[in-house]
Amino acid sequence: MEYISVVILVLSFITLMALGVPVAWSLGLSSFLTLTVTIATVPSATTIAQRMGTGLDSFSLLAIPFFILAGEIMNKGGIANRLIDLAKAITGRLPGGLLYVNVIASMLFGAIAGSAVAAASAIGGILGPRMEKEGYPRELGAAVNITSSTTGLIIPPSNVLIVYSLASGGVSIAALFVAGYIPGILIGLLLMVTAAVFIKKHDLKQGEVTSMKELTKKFLDALPSLFLLVVVIGGIVVGVFTATEASAIAVVYTIILSFIYREISLKDLPKILLKSSETTSIVMLLIATSMSMSWAMSSENIPQSISATLLALSDNKFVILIIINLILLFVGTFMDMTPAVLIFTPIFLPAVVSLGIDPVHFGIMMVLNLCIGVCTPPVGSVLFVGVGVAKTSIAKVFLPLLPFFITMIIGLLIITLFPELTLWLPRVFGL
Numbered sequence: 001m002e003y004i005s006v007v008i009l010v011l012s013f014i015t016l017m018a019l020g021v022p023v024a025w026s027l028g029l030s031s032f033l034t035l036t037v038t039i040a041t042v043p044s045a046t047t048i049a050q051r052m053g054t055g056l057d058s059f060s061l062l063a064i065p066f067f068i069l070a071g072e073i074m075n076k077g078g079i080a081n082r083l084i085d086l087a088k089a090i091t092g093r094l095p096g097g098l099l100y101v102n103v104i105a106s107m108l109f110g111a112i113a114g115s116a117v118a119a120a121s122a123i124g125g126i127l128g129p130r131m132e133k134e135g136y137p138r139e140l141g142a143a144v145n146i147t148s149s150t151t152g153l154i155i156p157p158s159n160v161l162i163v164y165s166l167a168s169g170g171v172s173i174a175a176l177f178v179a180g181y182i183p184g185i186l187i188g189l190l191l192m193v194t195a196a197v198f199i200k201k202h203d204l205k206q207g208e209v210t211s212m213k214e215l216t217k218k219f220l221d222a223l224p225s226l227f228l229l230v231v232v233i234g235g236i237v238v239g240v241f242t243a244t245e246a247s248a249i250a251v252v253y254t255i256i257l258s259f260i261y262r263e264i265s266l267k268d269l270p271k272i273l274l275k276s277s278e279t280t281s282i283v284m285l286l287i288a289t290s291m292s293m294s295w296a297m298s299s300e301n302i303p304q305s306i307s308a309t310l311l312a313l314s315d316n317k318f319v320i321l322i323i324i325n326l327i328l329l330f331v332g333t334f335m336d337m338t339p340a341v342l343i344f345t346p347i348f349l350p351a352v353v354s355l356g357i358d359p360v361h362f363g364i365m366m367v368l369n370l371c372i373g374v375c376t377p378p379v380g381s382v383l384f385v386g387v388g389v390a391k392t393s394i395a396k397v398f399l400p401l402l403p404f405f406i407t408m409i410i411g412l413l414i415i416t417l418f419p420e421l422t423l424w425l426p427r428v429f430g431l
Contacts, residue, residue, distance in 0.1 A: 006302055009034045009293075023336055024282075027289035027343075028052070031296040034067040038299075055291025056284060058093055059244055060166055062171065064159050064283060066247030069276040071115040074225075074255040076272060077264030079121035082222040083108045089218040098131050098219065099144050099195040106148035107155060107188045108226070115159070116374060116382045120149035138392050140198055146386035147408060148191050150371035153337070154364065155184035156233055157250070160337050162243060163287065164363045167294070167345035171359045173243040175234045175431035178421045179360050183368060187411045190229035194407045196398075224260075228395045238430055283338060290342035298346065307351040317355040320417050321362075324348050325369055329409075332373020336381065340370055361419040362424060369414055372408050375401065 016026035028048060035044040074080065087104035091097040102123060109119045124145040131141040153160050156177035164172045229255060232246045238386045241249065256266045264272070297303055310320055331340055345366065352362050373380040377394055387394055415421055 004298075005037050006305070007033050008037060008264055009297070009302070010094060017334065024285045024289045025337060027286070027293050027339055027369060031289070031293040034296045035299070036265040048296070048427070050056050050286040051292040051295045055295075058166055059202050059242075060162060061284075061287065062331050063157075063162050063247040063420075065276065065280040066251050067159055067162075068115070068279050068283070068295045069273070070247065070250040070254045071118045072272050072276045072279075073251070073258055073264070074109070075122045076258070076264050076268065077118075078258065078261040079225045079254070080105070080126060082225055082261075084123065084126055086094055086222040090425050095199055098134065098136060099141070099199060100192055102127055102141070102144045103148040103151075103192050103195065105187055107151045107184065108222075111150065116371070120145055120382050120385045121389055123149065124302040124386055129391050132163050137400070138390055139397045142386050142390035142392055142397050143404055144195055144402065145390070146193070146375050146382055146397070147404040148188065149386065150331060150374060151184045151188050151191075151376075151409075153371050154180045154187065154368055155415065156180050157243070157246070158367070159283070160341060160367050160370075161343050161363065163338055166343060167342045168359055168363065172431055174429075175360050175426040176363055177233055177243070178425045178429055178431055179364050180235060180367075181425055183364050183411075183415045183423050186414065187368070187371075187408060190407045190411045191404060194403050197403070215355050222237060224257055228257075234351045237431070259362050286336060286338045287342060287409050290303045292341040293339075293343055296308055297343070303347045303350065306347050307354075309330070310348075310351045311354065315355070316354070317357055318354060320351065321357070324352070325365070325412065325416060328366065328369040329372060332370045333376050333380075335373070337367070337370045337374060340367065340373070358419060359425055361422045362384075364422045365412070365416050368408075372405060372412070373406065375408075 007029055013030040014024055016029055017023070032044055032048050039047065052162055071183050084101060084105045087101040087108065088097070090104060091100040094100060105123050105127070106119045106362070109123055121196070124142070127145070128138075128141060134140055152158070156384060158177070158180060161176040161180065165171050165176060228250060234245050236243055255269075310323065313323065328340070328344065331344065335343075345363075348366075349359060349362060353359060369384045374380050377383060383394065383397075387397055390397070392413060
């Protein structure tokens, strides 16, 4: 019966997606059809509705709308400009320095906002015209912006890591947040190395010389923004407040900071709140329908069957992780990160835990893997934002993107094979 359920689930979901049905509705409808194999139609519909409601009944999920709102305030509040200025001061007179600036600024902004889309929009919108004016190939700038924006999904605070904590049954959010630092920085450094190859190829000019006085000034200007990381992550790690409480503090902090910077006023808040509400509603609908699919699969014993199949292939944990990575790389091309995490975590996590793999390590690996998917068509949200901001097309950006894709896959392989890169910091903090 499990195999019939798998066939119905997969075929119905793929068919609905091919017909252009939105992802959230495709998840809900395919879950409903799967349940009808063993349950009558009306109880199946009722069960899906109940599971959608109970799936959102979680205190941890309150952090997501708060972090989305904080990211939107940062996007409008002048914080991106100050982080870009700091990144420019750090790179100094390096040839092709604006590409390095893009990576560093995306890491900083993404780490504070926790959103790859917000980072791609804010950083790309500011740096894109400057790059073009100084002779940088437009498509190269877009490729760097698109891929570097994903580092904010690994470096905390990250909404996707909160979703993984929920899907995994309670893996510590604090441990996941701390674990994301080294992998996120590693990916950023690898992207900068790849950018250096293009800088040499295109013979891009040197940046401006930055004096120590100017560097100090830019650092002090950006310090209040950077201090948010200390407040949010430090408070969670020390145990002063939970991730949800930290997200609310982040909103208050960013509002105060934006008013101090005089980048937004009271009349701007309704528009910011409306935009945040729109984004939150989309994310929450995806979470609700994803949770209903997870329950439908569990009721049909699909995760147990897949786990048993995986473990039958090999008892080597690294072989299993490579297989899972290949599956997720494929899944990431046509499924958004949030539903992918909610659906595939309950499927793969029991198998990897039985092999002695730490759930924190697996979570970082999984999110990093799916970061590649948001940069690829046909569902890559960051890809579409990055291309739109750069005023170019996916066809033109695709070739410059390929080396950066390969770089991210190399980084994923390193993180997969060397779990200490992920687990060292959480152990240092006793998490």
